[in-house]
Amino acid sequence: MPAKKVTFPHMGDYYYAFKPLAELIGEPMIAPPITKKTIELGFKYSPESVCIPFKYNLGNYIEALEAGADVLIQAGGGCRFGHYAETQEEILRKLGYKFEFSKLANDYGLVGFARDFKRINPETCYASIARGLALSLARIHCIDKIADKVRKNVGFEANNGEIEAIYQKFLKDIDKTHSVFGVFSLRNKYSKLIGAAKLDKPAHCLRVGIVGELYMLMEPFSNFYLEKKLAERNIEVHRHVTVSGILKEYFTGDFFIKQHVEESKPYLKHHLGSHGTESVACAHKMVKDGFDGIIHLKPFGCMPEISAISALNNISKNYKIPILYFSFDSQTSQAGIETRIEAFCDMLYMKKKARDTASTQAKLDKVATVK
Amino acid sequence: MRIGIPRALLFHKYGKLWESFFRELGMDVIVSPQTNKEIVARGVNYSIDESCLSVKIYMGHIDWLKDKVDYIFIPNIVCMQSEEELCVKFMALVDIVRNTFPEVKIIEYTVDALKHKTEAAGLIGAGIKITGNPVKSVKAYVKARAEYHKAQNEKLESQIIKLQKNKEMGRLSILVVSHPYTTYDNFLGTPIISYLEKLNADVIYSDRIESELAKKLSANISKTLYWSYHKELLGAVEYYKGKVDGIIFLTTFPCGPDSLVINLCQSRLENIPNIMITLDELESGVGLKTRLESFVDIINLKKKIKNNLKNAG
Numbered sequence: 001m002p003a004k005k006v007t008f009p010h011m012g013d014y015y016y017a018f019k020p021l022a023e024l025i026g027e028p029m030i031a032p033p034i035t036k037k038t039i040e041l042g043f044k045y046s047p048e049s050v051c052i053p054f055k056y057n058l059g060n061y062i063e064a065l066e067a068g069a070d071v072l073i074q075a076g077g078g079c080r081f082g083h084y085a086e087t088q089e090e091i092l093r094k095l096g097y098k099f100e101f102s103k104l105a106n107d108y109g110l111v112g113f114a115r116d117f118k119r120i121n122p123e124t125c126y127a128s129i130a131r132g133l134a135l136s137l138a139r140i141h142c143i144d145k146i147a148d149k150v151r152k153n154v155g156f157e158a159n160n161g162e163i164e165a166i167y168q169k170f171l172k173d174i175d176k177t178h179s180v181f182g183v184f185s186l187r188n189k190y191s192k193l194i195g196a197a198k199l200d201k202p203a204h205c206l207r208v209g210i211v212g213e214l215y216m217l218m219e220p221f222s223n224f225y226l227e228k229k230l231a232e233r234n235i236e237v238h239r240h241v242t243v244s245g246i247l248k249e250y251f252t253g254d255f256f257i258k259q260h261v262e263e264s265k266p267y268l269k270h271h272l273g274s275h276g277t278e279s280v281a282c283a284h285k286m287v288k289d290g291f292d293g294i295i296h297l298k299p300f301g302c303m304p305e306i307s308a309i310s311a312l313n314n315i316s317k318n319y320k321i322p323i324l325y326f327s328f329d330s331q332t333s334q335a336g337i338e339t340r341i342e343a344f345c346d347m348l349y350m351k352k353k354a355r356d357t358a359s360t361q362a363k364l365d366k367v368a369t370v371k
Numbered sequence: 372m373r374i375g376i377p378r379a380l381l382f383h384k385y386g387k388l389w390e391s392f393f394r395e396l397g398m399d400v401i402v403s404p405q406t407n408k409e410i411v412a413r414g415v416n417y418s419i420d421e422s423c424l425s426v427k428i429y430m431g432h433i434d435w436l437k438d439k440v441d442y443i444f445i446p447n448i449v450c451m452q453s454e455e456e457l458c459v460k461f462m463a464l465v466d467i468v469r470n471t472f473p474e475v476k477i478i479e480y481t482v483d484a485l486k487h488k489t490e491a492a493g494l495i496g497a498g499i500k501i502t503g504n505p506v507k508s509v510k511a512y513v514k515a516r517a518e519y520h521k522a523q524n525e526k527l528e529s530q531i532i533k534l535q536k537n538k539e540m541g542r543l544s545i546l547v548v549s550h551p552y553t554t555y556d557n558f559l560g561t562p563i564i565s566y567l568e569k570l571n572a573d574v575i576y577s578d579r580i581e582s583e584l585a586k587k588l589s590a591n592i593s594k595t596l597y598w599s600y601h602k603e604l605l606g607a608v609e610y611y612k613g614k615v616d617g618i619i620f621l622t623t624f625p626c627g628p629d630s631l632v633i634n635l636c637q638s639r640l641e642n643i644p645n646i647m648i649t650l651d652e653l654e655s656g657v658g659l660k661t662r663l664e665s666f667v668d669i670i671n672l673k674k675k676i677k678n679n680l681k682n683a684g
Contacts, residue, residue, distance in 0.1 A: 047630050047631065047633075047634035048630070049624065049625045049626070049629075049630040049649070050630040050631055050634075051627070051630075054631075078459075079459055079627065080627050080628065080630075080631060082456075082595075082597060083595065083596065083597070083598075083628075083631050083632070084631075085595070086593060086595050086596075086635065087631045087634060087635050090635055090638055090639075091634075091638075094638060103595070267466075267470065268466050269465060269466055269469065270447055270449075270462060270463070270465055270466055270481075271449075271462060272459065272462065272463040272466060273459025273462050273463060274459060276459070276463065300421065300625070301421060301423075301625035301627060301630075302627075303423075303458065303459045303460055303463075303627045304459050304463070306419050306421050306422050307459065307460065307463035307466065307467055309419045310419060310466070310467045310470040310471055311466060311470045313470070314470050314473075327421060
């Protein structure tokens with residue numbers, strides 16, 4: 001019997017990290033990359049007012065099934081994400097596809113996850129599942145670490161495209177490395193390589209933090225390559241939400257949520273559900289750190305993030321820091337987004353200029369009074 | 372001391388409990404009036420534009436109350452039962468109001484089964500905070516709870532009687548599946564229900580079913596569903612689907628959980644006419660009436676054909 005083809009929806013570069021898991025139950029199959037067509041398919045068959053990540057995922061599944069996938073994997077999480085799998089399975093079955101579905105829903109935990117994998121592939125043993133999981137976690141951790149470094153530096157490289165090339169090479173290498181130790185040494189190697197890349201970075205560059213819903217943040221196609229656009233304008237981009245962060249929260253339970261609520265005081269008193277609290281906490285922290293602006297991303301109708309906006313509005317007002325809100329749905333056009341980013345960046349630069357002149361003026365005045 | 376309770380969201384479920392609790396404590400309780408166009412307009416004015424209509428209406432009620440009372444009562448319901456969740460708006464409500472109306476003083480109580488915070492402890496705690504008298508608070512809670520139960524049971528019984536009567540008289544009965552805060556809201560559900568009654572159809576309410584039974588039945592449609600209130604809705608669909616002639620799903624725009632659950636439920640329903648009606652603040656009423664009329668017409672037609680076949684056979 002040929003090996004089953006296992007696939008999962010795209011999200012950023014995490015394909016390389018989830019691959020070892022797919023290898024446990026069969027032959028991993030990369031879903032066709034997200035294109036306009038993927039989204040059109042997703043929108044066509046999804047319930048009308050469901051949030052956008054659902055539609056992207058469904059589009060990925062349909063294209064993968066057309067290309068011959070046998071097993072689909074879907075995770076679970078807070079808010080609506082936990083119920084994605086069931087509705088998606090129903091839709092796909094109604095469309096007439098034949099497949100197995102591994103649903104790693106909310107309450108599964110690690111044991112349920114291992115059991116579900118054994119259900120689909122009885123030949124695999126718990127030891128190899130543990131090994132696959134460890135490798136996958138290591139890859140997630142290292143990809144996040146390197147990507148963070150790339151984000152902060154990519155806008156300022158002296159030789160255009162150098163860091164991006166290093167990053168692509170890193171992804172290729174990590175795909176070939178099958179030991180946890182090897183993955184970590186790769187991280188150290190590439191971390192040094194990026195550190196060695198020649199930079200042309202001003203002392204006080206603009207810094208922008210990105211907060212919001214996790215899929216919109218982590219899948220660059222869905223936010224029209226927002227991070228790249230900012231980097232092109234010589235802006236340092238910070239983003240706290242990563243898969244490793246999410247997993248950390250998942251395994252430590254309430255600890256991080258409490259910390260986030262603490263950080264977002266006095267704007268929040270309670271947890272907002274899903275990642276709403278984190279958005280407020282991160283934004284509050286970055287604003288206090290002296291960031292120049294915040295960009296908030298969410299799919300249309302995302303409840304936790306909408307709740308967060310009421311707090312973010314007050315943060316913006318009290319600290320006088322601009323926050324740009326983006327809400328993505330099927331009608332969102334690339335040109336519209338780009339225009340708004342451009343205007344936002346221009347505004348940030350103007351603000352900075354005004355501030356700089358004011359501070360030099362103040363210095364001059366001080367010198368004058370001393371004399 | 373005057374306490375204001377907004378007549379929106381969970382008021383339509385637990386209103387009786389809250390109202391009688393604070394009355395027993397000797398408070399001056401002011402419940403905001405039925406939702407009207409003005410309250411909706413106020414709410415829309417104060418909300419993030421993408422909030423669901425139910426939350427917008429809630430904000431309208433808060434705005435109506437805020438100058439008339441000393442405190443506004445807002446529940447903070449996180450989780451009713453372990454392994455279940457609620458729509459996240461219920462846990463964010465206090466913070467949304469705090470950020471939108473910084474001047475409003477809030478009395479809140481938390482229900483979170485995961486942290487062993489029960490409704491009784493929450494309400495009694497709130498009572499002690501206000502009056503400083505634990506005995507009085509416990510007494511008030513016990514009494515309020517009894518009243519709430521009585522009212523709930525009356526509602527249940529009235530529905531059972533109604534169903535039986537309809538069957539005997541051959542009247543059309545239609546199940547309206549929606550959250551109590553949509554069904555009983557004067558701006559959202561009430562116009563629809565009164566219009567259905569005008570069309571000679573009797574309305575069966577989805578919230579009038581024992582919650583435990585409903586949750587058990589909901590497993591027939593979906594096993595992995597984790598929203599408490601949606602479990603009750605699906606259970607009601609399972610329970611009533613053989614007893615009614617048609618089902619109307621009412622939802623406010625853009626309701627998160629509804630978008631997934633109703634789709635799933637509709638695709639698993641067979642042989643029973645059903646429609647989904649999405650309500651927003653721009654609703655004209657005329658379009659709605661046309662849809663309801665044609666829906667009732669279709670059911671009537673179906674019924675007629677069935678009867679004819681029966682007679683002929």
